[in-house]
Amino acid sequence: MPKLIIDNLPVEVAPGTTVLEAARSIGITIPHFCYHPALALASACRLCAVKMLDGPVKGIQMSCSLPAQDGMVVSTTDPEALKMRALVIEWLMMNHPHDCPVCDEGGECLLQDFTIAGGHSRRRYQGDKRTHRNQYLGEHVYHEMNRCIQCYRCVRFYQDYAGGTDFGVTGSAGRVYFGRFEDGPLESPFSGNLVDICPTGVFTDKTGRYRARYWDYQFSPSICQHCSVGCNLAPQAFQREVIKIVGRRNDQVNSWFICDRARFDKKGINDPSRPREPKVDGEATDYETALDALAARIYDFLEVHGPESLAFVGSSRLSLEGCLMLGELAANFEAAALSFYGDPAEAKGSQFATELLTEQNVAAPADLASADCIVLLSVDLMNEGPMLAPFIRKASLTGTKVYRVDAPALPSEQRLPFDCLDAATLAEVPLETASRAIVVCHAARTPHEELAPLAAKGVRLAVLQPGPNGFAAGLAARKHGAVPFAEVLAAKKVRGIVAFESDLSAANLKGVTVLGCADWRTSELAQKAGVFLPTTTWMESTGTSINFEGRAQRFERTFRPGLPLRGLDAKYYAQSRYGEPAPGQPEVPPPQPPRIPRGEIPGGQEIEAWKAMARLLEKLGGEPIVEPLTGSWRPLREMDPEAGGERIFGLFKSSEPDTL
Known part of the structure; x- marks a missing residue:
């Protein structure tokens, strides 16, 4: 060395x-x-x-x-x-516009840092500045070409790393220009990374433009909840509103980058109409009253129909803590049903993946870059795991052949950023000649009888889960005997459900009473529920997520829940007046900041889903639970959210999850 x-x-x-x-x-x-x-x-x-x-x-x-x-x-x-x-x-x-006061990159700009560090403070050049015309690059990325320092980072990322073709460099010498041949939205699903990759303010996040400076933000290490890859990111919040989302480095999962869906899809979190108040029969109340009402209704329901008529329903949106706690809640009633998925294919595929995958046969996203044969089996990659594409592209550029087998007819408009060979069946792929083959598939659509023989032959598997935390849901389903909700309905036994962040459609619940629903989204179940409990989003929570490869990663709360300060209803402000009203005008004082600090954040009654379950369990006569990660799960409580996570296979001595 x-x-x-x-x-x-x-x-x-x-x-x-x-x-x-x-x-x-x-x-x-x-x-x-x-x-x-x-x-x-x-x-x-x-x-x-x-x-x-x-x-x-x-x-x-x-x-x-x-x-x-x-x-x-x-x-x-x-x-x-x-x-x-x-x-x-x-x-x-010489040609830089010196517009730091109005540049959104101010405070996190390498050009600022190194200009000051280099001692440059006065301009000797007295000539005219070179100027460029900016381009419209879509609704996400703002273009300010005059700030460019010709580092070529943007085009090296966009073309070489991400495989984009509609953005590049033109001109020469002092006329170098980075952009498109004509104005228009950037086509790559990774275009938002131009914001992070640019060391100056040429590319900035248009969705958060002129909202705050870097030092104003609250941010923390978090995990993307849009698919099961588990990319590392850092939300940036200001005054209880998510302004920007940036990528966070994890060499095994997403390298330095994130997809555009992870970066820009924050509408639901910032939605002012998001349900934030507990309700009983549509009337707003406090959390304790709502929990008491739900517990009473569950007791009344059990007395009339029995526990076999009750089902507790969750989804893969729940954190690991939520999945485990929902299992404990259902286990409190021996005959009650437990379900994480409505679709049987998703439920069985998720559980099968947790049974089949081991430390030896599972593939991490970064492993794809060094594979010598890659198979895309019944998977819509750009919708179900887009951040795998750059790793596959890297392998493809070194000569690795990528095969696509039984590509599903799903509504994906994004082309793959690498070349593929189509094969009718898996048997047509020369896997036996490869020593580092990886099959990328989806748990809900891949026949189980095909995966087990592949793993036995030494082929590593990347089994994408149906939902961001599907692996955790699969583990909890195995532990507590969960069944698909479609099968529960088919048995015609269940007459009432309690749902926690469930994605079930109320249209399919004819004759079923929704006793309670806890969620942060506005859903059909929430509107149909007799008792509604608001929960926090993943950006307002601290917990654990497990990605498709079984890698547990901690995420931390970015900001406390509550209504965003911008656009806050006047009823939350103290009423005061400066000056006298004009003659003939009504005396309506303008809203002013509150004179007395509030003890509670407006609209901030939401709590994490697993905590709502724990409090409900206690009211139903169960033991108080203050920490769901116990037993074999306990080591995950001490996991550093900055450390990149660790696979959970070593937590269990047998094939079955240990007692929680």
């Missing part, structure tokens, strides 16, 4: 490590713009200059593209290197 000295500090790094990465490993930051760990090297910005004092290479060198070698003596503070970097900053700033 190469040993070198950087600023008088000895360091030993793995072969192939660049000098810039070696310096970063010991806490030395070398200024850079074009370098990014997930992208190929470009050496375009020339800002990472260092002075090689001794060793196989000497003089001024670009540290981002120089591999570390034995005997190197590197100085990042040599006067020549400092002068070189200062000149680079100066020529980059």
Whole structure:
């Protein structure tokens, strides 16, 4: 392993490590713009200059593209290197508009940071600035080309990493332009990553434009809940409203990036009409009263119909804690039914995947990049696991053949960003010639008899789950004997249900009474329920999620639940008046900020779903539960949400989940 000295500090790094990465490993930051760990090297910005004092290479060198070698003596503070970097900053700033006060990138801009760090404070250039015309790139990404410093990060990500074809670079020298041939929405489902990848403010999030600065935001490590890949992200909230969502690095799951659905789909969380008050028969009340009413109605129902007529229904939207707690709630009534899925194919496929997958035969998203044969089996990748596509593309570019078998006719308009070979059946794919083959499939549509033989032959499996936390729902279903709700209805025994964040349609529940419903969405079940309990979204909760590969990851609460401050109803404000009303005008004082601090957040009665279940269980005579992760699950409570997660297979000594 190469040993070198950087600023008088000895360091030993793995072969192939660049000098810039070696310096970063010991806490030395070398200024850079074009370098990014997930992208190929470009050496375009020339800002990472260092002075090689001794060793196989000497003089001024670009540290981002120089591999570390034995005997190197590197100085990042040599006067020549400092002068070189200062000149680079100066020529980059010649044409920059200096519009930091109105730039949404302000406060998180590398150009700001390195300009100040380089000592650049006055402009010597007196000529005219080069200017560009901005483009309309859709409703998500705002374009400000005049801020560009020609680092090429955007086009290297968009074309090389994500496989997009409608965005690129044109021009030459000082006329280089990054954009499209004509105005129009960016077509790649990963286009929002331009916001994160750009080191200046050329691409900014249009959905959160002019709302807040970086230091205003509340943010925390979180896990995407749009599909079962489990991408790491960080919501950025301001005044109880999610303004932006940015990607968070996890090399095994999503690398540095997230898809556009994860980044921009926040309407439901910010929806002002989101149900936020407990209700009994449509009348608003407090949480304790609603829980008491629900417990009483469950007792009355059981007295008339018996426990075999009651069902507790959840979904894969529940956190691991919610899935486990729902099982405990149903177990309190021996004959009551438990269900996480309405569709039998989804329920059986989810449980089968949890039984079949092991540490040896499961594939992580990052494993796809090094596979030598990849099969897409009955899966709509761009809808059900879009962040797998860049890893598959990376493998495809190295010569790996990708086969598509029995592609489902689903409404996906996104093309795959890599070449595929179509095969009618799995038997046509030469899996026997591959040593690192991976089959990507969907639990609800893949025949079970096909997967077990594949795993026995050493083929690794990436079985996408029906829902963001389907793996956890499958484990809880196995533990507590859950059945698909369609089968429960077919048996014609269930006459009443209690639903927690369920996706069932009320249209299929003829003759069934919805005793209670807990959710953060407005749904048919919520409107039909006798008792409604509002719950928090995943951004307002702390919990655990398990992705399709069995990787448990912790997410933390980003902000406290409650109505967003913007657009808050006047009834939540104290009434005060400045000045006297005009003659003939009614004396209606304008709303003003409250004079007395409130003890409760307006509209903030929501609690996490598992806590609502625990409180209901206690009112029904069960034991108080303050922490659902006990027994074999206990190690997950101490898991660092920044550490990338860990697979749960080692938690259980047998094939069955341990006592919770």
